[in-house]
Amino acid sequence: MLDRVSSLPPARARAAPAVRDARRARVGALRRMVSPLLILVLWQAASWSGLVSPQTLASPLAILATATDLTRSGVLPHNLLVSLVRAGSGLAIAIAGGVVLALIAGLSRLGEDAIDAPMQMLRTLPALALVPLFILWFGIGETPKVALVALGAMIPIYLNLFKGIRAIDPKLLEMGRTLGLSQGQMIRQIVLPGALPDLLTGLRFSVGISWLMLVVAEQVNASSGIGHMMMDAQDFLRTDIILVGLLVYALLGLLSDQVVRWLERTLLAWRPAARVSA
Amino acid sequence: MSAAATHTGVRVEGLGKRYGQTRVLDDLDLEIRPGEFVALLGRSGSGKTTLLRTLAGLDPVEDGAVVVPRQVAVVFQEARLLPWKRVRDNVMLGLDGADARDRAEAALEEVGLAHRLDAWPLTLSGGEAQRVGIARALVRSPELLMLDEPFASLDALTRLRMHAMVDALWQKHRCAVLLVTHDVDEALTLGDRAVVLDRGRIRTTLPLTMQRPRRHDDPGFSAARRSLLAALDVHEAA
Ligand SMILES: Nc1ncnc2c1ncn2[C@@H]1O[C@H](COP(=O)(O)OP(=O)(O)OP(=O)(O)O)[C@@H](O)[C@H]1O
Numbered sequence A: 001m002l003d004r005v006s007s008l009p010p011a012r013a014r015a016a017p018a019v020r021d022a023r024r025a026r027v028g029a030l031r032r033m034v035s036p037l038l039i040l041v042l043w044q045a046a047s048w049s050g051l052v053s054p055q056t057l058a059s060p061l062a063i064l065a066t067a068t069d070l071t072r073s074g075v076l077p078h079n080l081l082v083s084l085v086r087a088g089s090g091l092a093i094a095i096a097g098g099v100v101l102a103l104i105a106g107l108s109r110l111g112e113d114a115i116d117a118p119m120q121m122l123r124t125l126p127a128l129a130l131v132p133l134f135i136l137w138f139g140i141g142e143t144p145k146v147a148l149v150a151l152g153a154m155i156p157i158y159l160n161l162f163k164g165i166r167a168i169d170p171k172l173l174e175m176g177r178t179l180g181l182s183q184g185q186m187i188r189q190i191v192l193p194g195a196l197p198d199l200l201t202g203l204r205f206s207v208g209i210s211w212l213m214l215v216v217a218e219q220v221n222a223s224s225g226i227g228h229m230m231m232d233a234q235d236f237l238r239t240d241i242i243l244v245g246l247l248v249y250a251l252l253g254l255l256s257d258q259v260v261r262w263l264e265r266t267l268l269a270w271r272p273a274a275r276v277s278a
Numbered sequence B: 001m002s003a004a005a006t007h008t009g010v011r012v013e014g015l016g017k018r019y020g021q022t023r024v025l026d027d028l029d030l031e032i033r034p035g036e037f038v039a040l041l042g043r044s045g046s047g048k049t050t051l052l053r054t055l056a057g058l059d060p061v062e063d064g065a066v067v068v069p070r071q072v073a074v075v076f077q078e079a080r081l082l083p084w085k086r087v088r089d090n091v092m093l094g095l096d097g098a099d100a101r102d103r104a105e106a107a108l109e110e111v112g113l114a115h116r117l118d119a120w121p122l123t124l125s126g127g128e129a130q131r132v133g134i135a136r137a138l139v140r141s142p143e144l145l146m147l148d149e150p151f152a153s154l155d156a157l158t159r160l161r162m163h164a165m166v167d168a169l170w171q172k173h174r175c176a177v178l179l180v181t182h183d184v185d186e187a188l189t190l191g192d193r194a195v196v197l198d199r200g201r202i203r204t205t206l207p208l209t210m211q212r213p214r215r216h217d218d219p220g221f222s223a224a225r226r227s228l229l230a231a232l233d234v235h236e237a238a
């Protein structure tokens, strides 16, 4: 009887820190919210008091109202869709092109000689500097915008996947040979899954670059898209619309990053680190 | 030249291998009968792994002749599992046929891992990983199974259990086995014959005739142990 009582405290002592940690984490998260909220309140107060004019910076409440209006009228959804299609198709081309080029360069010396040098040169080129040339070549339609996204996003995919393929443990490839795997099986079962972590790292960079390319492409010349919506608003001193555009960009960046993180968690579940954080 | 033989043993004649100026294998002869268990010993750097890699077809035959069976399986010192495939899929790698999955599961059951079929390799202990490697080799029903210091990194107790397991598996499958080891007791426990590689050739061949399952207190065991240690240039105080 006494024994059983004395065995209780250690068990409770083990549970307590976990509970305390969870509570501390929640309090910490709340505390981090305080200063952004305070900034919002001060910002709103500055607008109300007339300290900041709407032509300089619209108030948070005005931005919220504008966002609702733009959504109701269909202006925002339409432009958002246009931008998403541009970024999405550019990224898709970048992934396909980057993977194919990295496979060719990574799997053969001849391919490396042919592809790697030009890719390394392309890497040093700031892709945004190509805008004037792309407009000359492709006009002002969708092509230059998608091409800009595709080119910019392809570089990190290629670089990371190529590095990943070259870093595959030769012992695993040797093991595949003793098991009698064909060339195709070696690529599908060993090379590609082994380089997948690097491919996903490249994808993370690519997604970020896609948005950057898109912003510039749409602000330089476009008749639709989030960037165009913001440039249009500039002509009418509508800082509220410009800020809605910024907000949308921020959300898109955040969301796409979460998608890549989720991909990493699910596809790399075999890695001990990924398992712990999942 | 390496070619498939009509019999399923191993025949090596006059095998030579050099890296730069150093001759690692020099006119080496070795024969392994079908179903025979040969333990290969030798100093570090004497060329054991080189011989095994040549037999596995990983290194080319430069000098001499090598005949090995068609089905050869290798277990390396590190298990060499693909970390991104679950245990079962690692064993199934390269197998085809509708029963591949069942065969893989049966092989894993044989090595006592029926409960770890869906585990990720990085979560396995050293001994478990090595057992998966053995299952992956056995599932191919090899006529020749080669193991390169498969238990070197395991603790002594686990190693003893692995010996018992390998012994049982070999009794059942009856394939020819070439086991590279530095552990004299391992060679004595498992081998039909112990051979010692020295200066490029098999210099010592020691038939091991003690009754199986082998017991360390068998009088034949300590006699064989002394001969083998002498062949390895280790002389115990009498
Ligand atoms: N790729 C290589 N290039 C040059 N030398 C090599 C190469 N592989 C092996 N050697 C040399 O050949 C010799 C035999 O090596 P091997 O790996 O076969 O030895 P081993 O008997 O397996 O040794 P251990 O017991 O330490 O594993 C060593 O001297 C080694 O340095």
Ligand SMILES: [Mg+2]
Pocket (backbone or CB within 6 Å): B048, B049, B050, B148
């Ligand atoms: Mg070796």
